[in-house]
Amino acid sequence: MFHKMNASYPLACPYKKMDVKKLYESGDYLIVNKPYDMYINSDDENEKNTVTYHIASPDSHLSTSFQPLHFVQRLDYATSGVLCIAKNKSAAGRAGKLFEKRLTKKYYLAVVRGHVELDLADIEYDVGMDPSTADSSHRMVAVTPSSDACVLPRAAHTRLLLLETGYYGSDAVSVVLLKPITGRRHQLRVHCSALGHTILGDYTYSGAADVAPYRMFLHATRLVLPLQQESLDIKTPEPFFSDQKFASQWKSEQVVCKYKSEAEFTAACDVIDRSYVIGVRYKLFSCRE
Known part of the structure; x- marks a missing residue:
């Protein structure tokens, strides 16, 4: 199912290798279509080929970030597709428990x-x-x-x-x-x-x-x-x-x-x-x- 998104995490950035397309966004979650051959995040502030660089700020995977993101799943560098990101700790915890219990x-x-x-x-x-x-x-x-x-x-x-x-x-x-x-x-x-x-x-x-x-x-x-709050089926x-x-x-x-x-x-x-x-x-x- 495809959804409309709000613009709280703008995609615009000066570096354009491949677009990171939003598939869904709510107050708690952001789900994107990760391109192949792209990192999710990096501790190198000069690395621009990352999901975080495209959707937020390069340090958004860190707890010290002004607007931290929480990755509740991982995809390999070479793998593309659906990637779920939580916008706060409580949302990350809820999604994380579903992954841990194999309910996803x-x-x-x-x-x-x-x-x-x-x-x-x-x-x-x-x-x-x-x-x-x-x-x-x-x-x-x-x-x-x-x-x-x-x-x-x-x-x-x-x-x-x-x-x-x-x-x-x-x-x-x-x-x-x-x-x-x-x-x-x-x-x-x-x-x-x-x-x-x-x-x-x-x-x-x-x-x-x-x-x-x-x-x-x-x-x-x-x-x-x-x-429980927002059952998602993203393709x-x-x-x-x-x-x-x-x-x-x-x-x-x-x-x-x-x-x-x-x-x-x-x-x-x-x-x-x-x-x-x-x-x-x-x-x-x-x-x-």
Whole structure:
């Protein structure tokens, strides 16, 4: 659902790399469509490629700011999409509790390498730090039947729904809907990589090999936040096929589940929400019995 916004946090600023578009605003919350390849905030006062620089002031993520903002969720630098920001501590606390209790619903569109050979999957591989980067906490890794080299693993759960198969240039790819049940660092990227379907353009989890695409194709498309005061269901338009840089390289093979309009995407979310779907190719990926 798309909403009108007030102008308490003006977007105008002298630096224009990519627009940060508002999706919703109230007295307590600001929800924006974060561009890909943009930081949420930075302690470097000269860093202008941040969400905070575009929507408020560069120091707005600090408690000492004249008009502090509170980020109740995070998106990676390379990930685009719905980002929820609270304008005060009490609002941040209310939203934070919903995230902690897993009462929110988050849905991501992704383009992954290879043709996915199932319709629906639950991925329940634990996620922890890669031992080789444990000091920097840069890379994460999934505990799978073939690999358990992991530091401080935590339970993680992602649902995956196949939407379409096709080709990006000459490379086989699939469009999938991802629903994280838990919220571990890099969870979606790590789980996709563990299945052998690394997200297109993911430099980190392709072993620095996937450098040709102009972006990483992971987008937070919908956030359902059941706040008592203002229950929110925020969506963005489909982000990939509307971009000529992607569309010009795309060739569809098979549409498994329609998703490009708002109504179709909502219907796809309804499918992935179901605990059991009759007549689909389903698989559980887990190291637990």
